[in-house]
Amino acid sequence: MSVDHHQSLWSRRELLARTSNGFGLMALAGLMSESQSADKAPSASVAIPARAKHVILCFMDGGPSHVDTFDYKPELARQQGKPIGDSQVSKLSQSNAGRVWFGSPWKFAQRGQSGLWVSDLFPHIAGISDDICVVRSLVGRQPLHGQQNLLLHTGRVTGLAPSFGSWVTYGLGTDNQNLPGYVLLNNDWIPNGGIENFSSAFLPATNTATLLRAKGATIDNIQPTDSIEKQRRKLALLRAQDQTFAQSTPEHHLIESAIRNYETAFRMAVPEIANVDQESESLENSTGSTAPTTIRSTTPCNACEPVGWSKPAFDSLKSRAR
Amino acid sequence: MYVNRVWHWLFGAGLVTTPDDFGHVGERPSHPELLDALARRFMDEDWSTKRLIRSIVLSRTWQQSQDAAAGALDIDPTNRLLHHFPVQRLDAESLRDAMLAVSGRLDATLHGPTTNPSRLSEDPQKRLFSGPLDGLGRRSIYTKITIMEPPRFLATFNQPAPKIPTGRRDIANTPTQSLAMLNDPFVTNQAEFWAAQLITRQDASIASRLQHMFLKAVGREATSEELSRWADAARDFAETENIPEADRLASTSLWQTMAHAMFNTKEFLYVR
Numbered sequence: 232m233s234v235d236h237h238q239s240l241w242s243r244r245e246l247l248a249r250t251s252n253g254f255g256l257m258a259l260a261g262l263m264s265e266s267q268s269a270d271k272a273p274s275a276s277v278a279i280p281a282r283a284k285h286v287i288l289c290f291m292d293g294g295p296s297h298v299d300t301f302d303y304k305p306e307l308a309r310q311q312g313k314p315i316g317d318s319q320v321s322k323l324s325q326s327n328a329g330r331v332w333f334g335s336p337w338k339f340a341q342r343g344q345s346g347l348w349v350s351d352l353f354p355h356i357a358g359i360s361d362d363i364c365v366v367r368s369l370v371g372r373q374p375l376h377g378q379q380n381l382l383l384h385t386g387r388v389t390g391l392a393p394s395f396g397s398w399v400t401y402g403l404g405t406d407n408q409n410l411p412g413y414v415l416l417n418n419d420w421i422p423n424g425g426i427e428n429f430s431s432a433f434l435p436a437t438n439t440a441t442l443l444r445a446k447g448a449t450i451d452n453i454q455p456t457d458s459i460e461k462q463r464r465k466l467a468l469l470r471a472q473d474q475t476f477a478q479s480t481p482e483h484h485l486i487e488s489a490i491r492n493y494e495t496a497f498r499m500a501v502p503e504i505a506n507v508d509q510e511s512e513s514l515e516n517s518t519g520s521t522a523p524t525t526i527r528s529t530t531p532c533n534a535c536e537p538v539g540w541s542k543p544a545f546d547s548l549k550s551r552a553r
Numbered sequence: 554m555y556v557n558r559v560w561h562w563l564f565g566a567g568l569v570t571t572p573d574d575f576g577h578v579g580e581r582p583s584h585p586e587l588l589d590a591l592a593r594r595f596m597d598e599d600w601s602t603k604r605l606i607r608s609i610v611l612s613r614t615w616q617q618s619q620d621a622a623a624g625a626l627d628i629d630p631t632n633r634l635l636h637h638f639p640v641q642r643l644d645a646e647s648l649r650d651a652m653l654a655v656s657g658r659l660d661a662t663l664h665g666p667t668t669n670p671s672r673l674s675e676d677p678q679k680r681l682f683s684g685p686l687d688g689l690g691r692r693s694i695y696t697k698i699t700i701m702e703p704p705r706f707l708a709t710f711n712q713p714a715p716k717i718p719t720g721r722r723d724i725a726n727t728p729t730q731s732l733a734m735l736n737d738p739f740v741t742n743q744a745e746f747w748a749a750q751l752i753t754r755q756d757a758s759i760a761s762r763l764q765h766m767f768l769k770a771v772g773r774e775a776t777s778e779e780l781s782r783w784a785d786a787a788r789d790f791a792e793t794e795n796i797p798e799a800d801r802l803a804s805t806s807l808w809q810t811m812a813h814a815m816f817n818t819k820e821f822l823y824v825r
Binding site for chain 1: 620621632639640642676679681700701702703705709714717727728729730731732733735736737738741778782783786789790793810814817819820822823825
């Protein structure tokens, strides 16, 4: 992510365009949110007006440890190399008395006016320490990846509860009923804990994340198997056939809505519609700002799920720890 | 609770429409005496699901047609009183099985090992392995389920996550499902398999081939209007692909297109 006034590798616009393989497609995914079983998305009217309109959650699985970044633990360095001893053995983790303490090799300092502890590992973040908020109250008790991921995303180690993004979209609603409130950018990689990390659980199904893949086809089955001409002829046949069927049944609204979905699906699968460059340009021109407009105008919650860190520093740390 | 679920599975809605919640926030039963009587009979008959199903499907209520009587919809628009048999979308497993059955690929063997669903990528660390596209023709109930990543095709049609018992599935109606029916490789694969069977048949004409397909896919004969509609489409597809008239009954490509279209009719997707 671009860090404000610092030099960044990618502009925000580039990031969105690259990681989503066509962020304009998000608009199309929005057309997919109609659900027969789900109630209408709640309106955005609440007692206390929320200042935040959008949330971007970057879940950086496999990132550096808190003790190497924001959580200054000088005692760890003092105990470096000493066995942890019987008193520190925990039943929850697989520790034993012979394991040794390992202090952070990074230097810590208090930064900015706030005095936020940040290690030298994050020099840029150290420079903007007065602009960020570090939450230190997030504690898990089970040393298991899946359970902790579920805890972070859904608030419970067991899952079975709505994802963070589902609550945000449920609470904020979405400005545009044609677009999904909750979009998940991912790299065909399911974090531990599974798809349930992004599930709406007991909230209406429209609050489930719409998954956009960063590589290959953005949405499942978006690549048409037939030529456009052939698909058009096929749909004409189906339309005629299905109208007859819809008219013959008292539940015609079900059939008619399924027919409409075919039309939408056909429009979605046309490649020109999915052209991100045109989409971003037009958004840029119409609002005078860059690609996060798409977020601004559409989605209250985005969860980015990168494959993990490219982490030479972290890897060298791990090898030293062994 | 259980009797209500069986009723729900058969009619698409339970006598209590909230099968997961009989508590005070759940709905009241539409026919409380009936529910009690069925529950009592169920216990008297040694908790036999088979007998329970038999007693329901032998009832006049179950055997009604899907046509609503004049005026009935004004009085009871949601059909809570079951004045007609409601149209229902096939659930995920039935839809997949129906395609296997129609194409001729279905392996009806009971029991045996499960098969992995076809996946876009594998992840051995998470025990996510990919299986053959057609699942070896095995019924969907033999698909291996993991909580990490559901079988895509089945999940698209609302197969619930395996972690909690789900009395009432979502029946979402989304463009993703249309995309799956139009473009999912499983569907095109089954259309191809069906086409391979169709071209070996000794059908006298395109129309009689189509008649056979209607019977097989939607369980009824086509009307003459439908026959000409589908025959027109078959001719258009054949002409676009330059398939000479004499070769049309034997063209896999043409009949794959027709089979694919048949799978995509709403009448195939919905039972009445």
